[in-house]
Amino acid sequence: MTTIPDRAAILREVSSVLAHELGVSPTMPIDERTRFFADLGLASIDAVVLSEALQRHFGRTLPFHDLMAEIGRRTDRDLAIGELVSFLVENLKL
Template identity: 45%
Template sequence: MSNRTPEQLYADLATVMANAFPDRDISVTVGPETRVFADLGMASIELVVLGERLEQFYGRKLPFGLFLAGLRKQGAEDLELGNLIAFLETHV
């Protein structure tokens, strides 16, 4: 488990997303139920880019592809940020 709190992980995510996608400001609107496709308007390739940027930020490889494939296997049609934070809690 991560030694970073969920609040710190949200702040990390906001920093990484602000750098990766400067046209989106997620810092004031996000919560655990915020959906990356429906609410943030991201495209699937942008999630792939986000995974790369998170790896750079934390300086380690993350099983982000397996995470995304697992969501699809479960039939999820979107990714809630709460799920992403839970993933980061486990892997960073």
């Protein structure tokens, strides 16, 4: 039986993946308001890398295509880490 982590735990997991896969090692903690592009300065391709890494990390396929499409429709085209956490919480339930 798969244990579904809570938001705080997923945030820690995301931070860990960001650190290991994208070299993000901030001096101040990443929180849910932190934005992927504007704050962390990451590039679009990093989103792809992160999506792959998170799928590997959680051991399942996740619908990042939908998430990316949703971001692409936005005016600011950015992603708050909290949204990513919500996405993961939602999809890890399945």
